[in-house]
Amino acid sequence: MAKYHNDLNTVVMRKWTSEEMNFFFSIVAKAKEKGCKEIIFKKKELKELARYSNEHNKRFEKTMAGLVDKLSDLKYRERTSNSYEVMILFSYFKVEWTPDYSDMTVTIEVSRQFEYVLNKLEANFTLWELKEFTNLKSTYAKAMYRLLKQWRTKGNREFTLEEFNFLLDVPRSYKSGSVDQKVLKPILEELPQYFKGFKLKKIKANTRGNKLLGYKFTWQAEQTGTWVDDKFNPEKTTGSRKETLPDWAKDTSATLTKMEESIYKEWHAEQMAQFDITIPEFLSIKNYGGKERLALQRALKKLN
Known part of the structure; x- marks a missing residue:
């Protein structure tokens, strides 16, 4: 299982490839409780964590190169009424492999400033199965999976149109039809297997033209047990x-x-x-x- 602070869900990663996202969250899954110590991943661990097979060996170099480039640009921004901070996720990231890809090694070190995102599990954490995430093919489905899992016991999540487009990094050039076909369709096809009763409702203004205002996703809330009043009285x-x-x-x-x-x-x-x-x-x-x-x-x- 992978647990991480919900602040990580606000990081826009839609332009990442599916393989890059699988590797990234596999690394997060192991690094979450290691603090800032150097962590080393061998080929076997990488294959098990990211469900990476030998058939993909030739793509490993390209995938890792893309991941390193994106990690160098990955930042978390925190703003208060009188401050503004920018933090990086990793202070060190190195990838090595043999010419025939028989051995692979990834060495990382989490930055101290961003450590709490991975390790300080406050009340608003996210808990999800890494296997489910890596099984998803669409990057839009992966992004929405991350966003909805933190509301798993509530059973619904509403997004304004602006918030939806930002968090999923929807291209500004996309018209309504393109969003339906390229963004919403894979979400509606892939997520029902992990969210029972999964449904989508478009929120529209009750005015002439029915302007689209946002989206509301609903599903059967995950149960944590039945609460009985005065049970402990x-x-x-x-x-x-x-x-x-x-x-x-x-x-x-x-x-x-x-x-x-x-x-x-x-x-x-x-x-x-x-x-x-x-x-x-x-x-x-x-x-x-x-x-x-x-x-x-x-x-x-x-x-x-």
Whole structure:
């Protein structure tokens, strides 16, 4: 699985080839928790991560050259009311291969300024299966897949026309028919296999001419479990099975391990999105009530 901060979804990559995007997100999948250390990928890893076969060996050099060129131009911009920052993603990227392509090596180092995009998984992270992404053929489908997965538990996402054209890098020369055929058609053909009940609605102005204002995508929201009101209220509990707290949850001075913290953040984000439950997201459980600790316990059980 690949996890990354949603800020990465705002990076426009539509002009990348399908192979370049596969390699890039395969690298992200491994680099996300390695910090700024040097990371080395061998041929076997690259083939497994990016679903790259020996038949593509001759294209490897061209694909990597294109990827390096695009990475050198890849920047993340962050603007506040009184500041503006530009960050690069990698501080070092090297590709090597033997003349017969029997061996390949990719060496990368994540820049410190951009590290949080890959590694600091806040509540608004994205979680998706790399296999699904690499199976998609259209670059428009890949781009929309990334954008919609962060709303997987909500079941809908609306884009203004300006936002849609920017995020998918739709050429300005495209008329309505071209957008339908070249952009929307591959999205509607490829994404339903990963989004149940996937549908598209064009949003138009209720005026003469029915000007197109944007697009709304809907699908069956991914379920994270059923929330029952007052389930953790002792006064309203019937003879149902009790959930016992693990030792670490009973210790109110304990702090979460990295894994526990990551799992709870995932659970917290999904519950907030799906059920609109107000549960504070602390890095320590010392302030958690019984409801929050039991919720974290259930999230941990899902891992087993």
